[in-house]
Amino acid sequence: xxxxxxxxxxxxxxxxxxxxxxxxxxxxxxxxxxxxxxxxxxxxxxxxxxxxxxxxxxxxxxxxxxxxxxxxxxxxxxxxxxxxxxxxxxxxxxxxxxxxxxxxxxxxxxxxxxxxxxxxxxxxxxxxxxxxxxxxxxxxxxxxxxxxxxxxxxxxxxxxxxxxxxxxxxxxxxxx
Numbered sequence: 001x002x003x004x005x006x007x008x009x010x011x012x013x014x015x016x017x018x019x020x021x022x023x024x025x026x027x028x029x030x031x032x033x034x035x036x037x038x039x040x041x042x043x044x045x046x047x048x049x050x051x052x053x054x055x056x057x058x059x060x061x062x063x064x065x066x067x068x069x070x071x072x073x074x075x076x077x078x079x080x081x082x083x084x085x086x087x088x089x090x091x092x093x094x095x096x097x098x099x100x101x102x103x104x105x106x107x108x109x110x111x112x113x114x115x116x117x118x119x120x121x122x123x124x125x126x127x128x129x130x131x132x133x134x135x136x137x138x139x140x141x142x143x144x145x146x147x148x149x150x151x152x153x154x155x156x157x158x159x160x161x162x163x164x165x166x167x168x169x170x171x172x173x174x175x176x
Contacts, residue, residue, distance in 0.1 A: 028072050028174040031079040036072065041174060044132075045071035047123035072174045078135040080164035085138050090145055092137045097130060100137050 026038040042049075048067045054060040085091070098112075105115040119129040139157070148156035 026173075029076050029170065029172045031076055031170045032083060032168055034079050034083075036075050036079065038174065041068055041072045041075060043125065043128045044075055046125075046128070050123040069172075069174060072172060076170055076172070077161045077164075078139070080161065080168055080170070081135070081139050081142055083168065084164055085142050088142075088145060090138065090141045092134055092141065096137060097134050100133055101130075104133070 027035055028038045028041045029036040045067045048071070049064060052060055052063045052067065054063055101112055101115065105112045108115065110118070116126055116129060120126070124132070143150075143153070143156060143160065146160065148160065150156075
């Protein structure tokens with residue numbers, strides 16, 4: 001019975017002094033009670049980060065910081081839309097996401113598998129590409145629910161995001 005306690009004590013004694021703090025991830029933003037991690041921001045920004053070709057290290061760092069900041073703002077807006085959709089009981093199903101991806105593939109005259117291959121070539125992971133599709137689908141449903149002007153989608157989305165930001169606590173912790 002005492003053997004497990006001795007092993008634990010020996011492990012603590014022998015590893016004491018060698019432990020190092022390792023940052024696993026950082027908080028990039030907080031939206032209400034939801035945390036957006038830096039790894040999520042980097043995953044979303046990957047396609048645009050891949051395009052940065054500047055030779056000057058300072059210019060490349062500035063461009064990367066801007067891309068990360070923009071991706072963080074996008075994730076904040078998506079989290080706000082998700083919170084609002086939950087509040088008004090709008091959901092998206094896996095079947096709806098699959099149908100949206102099939103429709104997108106059909107619009108570009110490719111198969112869904114080819115669509116994912118193209119997305120991977122651009123820097124998306126399959127998971128991040130599906131997340132973008134899911135976010136667009138939910139945003140569209142909320143757009144329709146709110147009866148926003150479909151002839152001016154960018155303006156409508158900007159107003160929607162501003163209204164959601166005005167009534168929800170959010171904090172950007174990503175330094176630029």
